[in-house]
Each structure stands twice: as C-alpha cells, then as structure tokens.
Amino acid sequence: MRRRTVILSAVGLMIVSLLVAVPLLASRDKWSYLGPENYQLVAVADNVPVVFNALQDRDKEKVREAVSGTFRESGVEVFEQGRNPDLKTRWEDDRPEILPPLTFKKITPQNTLAGLRKEVFEVFCKGREETIKVKLAKLCVNDKSILVAANPESSSSGLVSSPDNTRCLVATEKELWLIEAGKEDAVKISKDVFNGKTYAELRSELQKKLAGEEGPAVLWWNDNPVFSPDGSKIVYMTNRDCVASGGSSLWLYDLATRKERPLVRNVAGEHYRCKAWVDNSHVIYQKFARGASRYFIADLQGNSIELKLEGQKPEIFAVHNGLLAYTPDCTAPKTVCIAKISFSDFSITRIYEKTIGGALREVMPGTTYRPRGYFAPDGSRLAYLFAPDTGETVQQIAIVDLAAKKEVVLKEAPSKEGTRAIFYDFDWLDGRRLLVRVSRVVNGMSEISSWIYVRG
Incomplete structure (x- = not known):
C-alpha cells in the first residue's frame, strides 16, 4: 500500500510538473502581431526602435488611419485601431505618405506605437555644380534629437546615418556633406582640390588613361563612407590619389578635427572597400586584385594583417564587436x-559552424545571392535568412545562441487565417526581439504584415 502511495505521488508530481512545464516551454518563443503594415526599422536610439510604415499597393487608394497598438509578453494579440493625432498625412507623386515615421517608445510587455513631435524638413546640399535636396525627419527619443530619412524606401538621397543617428552623411559624386541633429544646414566636409587638382581635372586625366577600354571612367571622390561605432570617424574609398596607377585606396576622416589621411594606400592597381568597423579602433576591409578578394583588418595607423578565413571564396556578412559571421x-x-577576433595578434578563433539544409540568400528575390544576417545588438545571438532545399521560394530564419552554441529555425509566422506566410525580412530590436516582416497573398495581392518575435 505504501509503495502504491509512493507511485501515485510520483505520478501526481510528474503530472503537475508537466502542467507547469508545458506552459513555460510554450511561452519561451512568443509572437506578437502588429498588423497588416510594412514596418521597417530605421533606427535604434537609446534602445528605442524607430520604425517606418512603408505603404503597400492597397494603400494607394486611400491613406490608412494611423494605427496604435500594444502587445503583451504572452504574445496574445491586443491590437487596437485608433487615430493618432500626432501623425500627419499628405499626397506626393500620387502616393500617400504617412509623416513622420512611427516610433516604438519602448519594447516592453506593454508597448505602444506613438507619433513624432515634428514635421519632416528638407536640407539642401548646395555644391558648385549641383544641389542635392534631402528629406529628413527629426525625432525626439528620450529627450534626445535624432535624424532619420523621411522615406527610407528611397535610396536616391545617398544618406548614411551614424550608429546613434545624431549625424548623417550625404555622399554625392563630388562631395561629402555632414548633417547634425539640432542644426538645420548641411556642412560640406570634403575638399574641392586634391594635390592641387580639381575633380574635373582628375577625371579628365582618368578618361585619357582609360581611353579605348570598356566601361566609363569613374572618379570616386568620397565613396562608401562608413561611420565608426562612436560616430567620430569615417572610412571611405577613393581613387583620386591613384589615377595614374589605377585601383583605389581607403582614407580615414576625423569629424572632430575635420582632417583626413590615407589609411590603406594603393600599391599596384588593386581596389579596396571598407566592410565594417570592428570597434572604434579597427576596420575590416576587402582587397580586390586579379579577380580575387581577400579580407584584412587594420588599426587607425594603417597597420593591417590578413584575416585567415577558410574556404575558396569566403564572404563576411555580419560584424559586431570582434565577432564575424561568414x-x-x-x-x-x-x-x-x-568567429571571434583576437585584437592582440588578429588571429581568428571559430566558435560556431553549421552546414544548413539550404542556402544563405539575399532577402530581395531576383538579386545576386548574398548572405543576409545580423548579430543582436548585445552580440549574444546571430540571425540569418536562408532558403531551405525543400522549397526555393520559401525563406526561413535561423537564430544562433552563441552561449549555448545552438540554433532554432523559424519556418513561418503564425497565421490565424490559415494562409501561407513567408518570411520577407527582419531586424533585431534588442538581444531577444526581432521585428519580422511576413509576406502572404491576400485576395490575389501580396501583403506585408509585421510581427515581433521574442526568443525565450
């Protein structure tokens, strides 16, 4: 009888444990529905994500009402429709545009979408031969002003934002302009003359040198500027210093002193391109020569060493504070x-490797296949998109926990209507949350909906 009581007690404890464990296991990963809107992450300021509502085809007929909503940690939908008086609407080029972008004030169990405090404004970069007009939105986040593009969908502005979004660069063919929060005017920081020669003179020399060769003679004055993590410096590519030898070089610009100097000099007609800053003192760059590319890491004095990545054609697709994904x-x-970089000798230590049942790919269909992935802001996880072998038209999201050396694969977002939903794109909001955009066909039309996924 006593043995039977013990067995019953053990069974009872097991049942209770299962009843407790199942909800906990089920609640590790949560989905929260933000609605049939195409929310694009444009900035994260003071851990506050800022999103832009990219209007879809169905919105061209009329401007949708501004939407506010909340979600709970359990992922249960509590989305509510409502008009937000802080949001403005207008028509431009026969396309409705909600101005300014929306902001997530906080990503917490009780999150709220809210409007901005100020209208979009225009900044003019008035050069000698051309004037570039840039539309910006000035946001107030935690009493700090930041700048984002008024319409992130438009890539024509050439806008490059600093990591904290308090500064942005506008790179034109001949000039480089700096815009800072709190200042209404753009300031040209590039020089008009290099070694006594103007842009026009150097381009004319390049045209004569390349006469008879295929392709146009392109002079890169301040191309592909990349901010350092603290926003104090930029690295850019140029070929104004190697017109005779060919190729290109990398230069470093200090925004505090407004001085520039060569970082990686051209030697024999090779090309260079900054891939990313590893920290405030080191950059990773790619060297292209004789049809092959190699990766190097350099300090601010230009001392560099090659990164020994295995493989025939390695490609780095994510960099974060000494971590590489490739x-x-x-x-x-x-x-x-x-892999993790050692800053003492620049050696590479691989900490994770996975052969996936599919192929890494670029998010936009019809483009060159390139890996698409990001480290979480705290460096604890990596998320990447891939197309499984079972379906080339499907995209899935893999999330790697670097501490546990394990990954979870998201195959699709929840769908109450039972329609097939395919992952379209994603961005990290913090160390655990992803802003995920999902594509599905509704009434014969492709629709993007936005979700928040929380990894337990």
Missing part, C-alpha cells in the same frame, strides 16, 4: 561560420 564559399553559401 560563409566559406559565397558561390555555394551552405555553411555558416562564426
């Missing part, structure tokens, strides 16, 4: 590697 062969991207 695939050994970009022509057949079926392996994901994560």
Whole structure:
C-alpha cells in the first residue's frame, strides 16, 4: 500500500510538473502581431526602435488611419485601431505618405506605437555644380534629437546615418556633406582640390588613361563612407590619389578635427572597400586584385594583417564587436561560420559552424545571392535568412545562441487565417526581439504584415 502511495505521488508530481512545464516551454518563443503594415526599422536610439510604415499597393487608394497598438509578453494579440493625432498625412507623386515615421517608445510587455513631435524638413546640399535636396525627419527619443530619412524606401538621397543617428552623411559624386541633429544646414566636409587638382581635372586625366577600354571612367571622390561605432570617424574609398596607377585606396576622416589621411594606400592597381568597423579602433576591409578578394583588418595607423578565413571564396556578412559571421564559399553559401577576433595578434578563433539544409540568400528575390544576417545588438545571438532545399521560394530564419552554441529555425509566422506566410525580412530590436516582416497573398495581392518575435 505504501509503495502504491509512493507511485501515485510520483505520478501526481510528474503530472503537475508537466502542467507547469508545458506552459513555460510554450511561452519561451512568443509572437506578437502588429498588423497588416510594412514596418521597417530605421533606427535604434537609446534602445528605442524607430520604425517606418512603408505603404503597400492597397494603400494607394486611400491613406490608412494611423494605427496604435500594444502587445503583451504572452504574445496574445491586443491590437487596437485608433487615430493618432500626432501623425500627419499628405499626397506626393500620387502616393500617400504617412509623416513622420512611427516610433516604438519602448519594447516592453506593454508597448505602444506613438507619433513624432515634428514635421519632416528638407536640407539642401548646395555644391558648385549641383544641389542635392534631402528629406529628413527629426525625432525626439528620450529627450534626445535624432535624424532619420523621411522615406527610407528611397535610396536616391545617398544618406548614411551614424550608429546613434545624431549625424548623417550625404555622399554625392563630388562631395561629402555632414548633417547634425539640432542644426538645420548641411556642412560640406570634403575638399574641392586634391594635390592641387580639381575633380574635373582628375577625371579628365582618368578618361585619357582609360581611353579605348570598356566601361566609363569613374572618379570616386568620397565613396562608401562608413561611420565608426562612436560616430567620430569615417572610412571611405577613393581613387583620386591613384589615377595614374589605377585601383583605389581607403582614407580615414576625423569629424572632430575635420582632417583626413590615407589609411590603406594603393600599391599596384588593386581596389579596396571598407566592410565594417570592428570597434572604434579597427576596420575590416576587402582587397580586390586579379579577380580575387581577400579580407584584412587594420588599426587607425594603417597597420593591417590578413584575416585567415577558410574556404575558396569566403564572404563576411555580419560584424559586431570582434565577432564575424561568414560563409566559406559565397558561390555555394551552405555553411555558416562564426568567429571571434583576437585584437592582440588578429588571429581568428571559430566558435560556431553549421552546414544548413539550404542556402544563405539575399532577402530581395531576383538579386545576386548574398548572405543576409545580423548579430543582436548585445552580440549574444546571430540571425540569418536562408532558403531551405525543400522549397526555393520559401525563406526561413535561423537564430544562433552563441552561449549555448545552438540554433532554432523559424519556418513561418503564425497565421490565424490559415494562409501561407513567408518570411520577407527582419531586424533585431534588442538581444531577444526581432521585428519580422511576413509576406502572404491576400485576395490575389501580396501583403506585408509585421510581427515581433521574442526568443525565450
């Protein structure tokens, strides 16, 4: 009788444990529905994400009402429709546009979408031969002003934002302009003359040198500027200093002193491009020579060493504070590697490797296949998109926990209507939350809906 009581007690404890464990396990990963809107992340300021509502085809007939909503940690939908008086609407080029963008004031169990405090404004970059007009939205986040593009969908502005979004650059063919929060005017920080020669003179020399060769003679004055993590410096590519030898070089610009100097000099007609800053003192750059590319890391004095990445054609697709994510062969991207850089000797230590049942790919269909992935802001996880072998038209999201060396694969977002939903794009909001955009066909029309996924 006593043995039977013990067995019953054990069974009872097991049942109770299961009843407790199932909800906990089920609540590790949560989905929260933000609505049939195409929310694009444009900034994260003081841990406050800022999103832009990219209007879809169905919105061209009329401007939708501004939407506010909340979600709970359980992921249960509590979305509510309502008009937000802070949001403005207008028509431009026969396309409705909600101005300014929406902001997530906080990503918490009780989150609220809210409007901005100020209208979009225009900044003019008035050069000698052309004037560039840039539309910006000035946001107030935690009593700090930041700048974002008024319409992030438009890439024509050439806008490059600093990591904290208090500064942005406008790179034109001949000039580089700086815009700072709190200042209404753009300031040209590039020089008009290099070694006594103007842009026109150097381009004329380049045209004569390349006469008879295929392709146009392109002079990169301040191309591909990349901010350092603290926003104090930029690295850019130029070929104004190597017109005779060919190729390009990398230069470093200090925004405090407004001085520039060579970082990686051209030697024999090779090309260079900054891939990313590793921290405030080191950059990773790519060297292109004789049809091949190699990766190097350099300090601010220009001392560099090659990164020894295995594979025939390795490609780095994510960099964060000493961490690298890459695939050994970009022509057949079926392996994901994560490595850590030692700043003492620039050696590489691989901490994770996974051969996936599919291929890494660029998010936009019809473009060159390139890996698409990001580290979380705290560096604890990596998320990347891939197309599984079981369906080339499907995209899935893999999330790698670097501490546990394990990954989880998201195959699709929840769908109450039972329609097939395909992942379209994503961005990290913090160390656990993803803003996920999902594509599905509704009434014969492709529709993007937005979700928040929380990894337990």
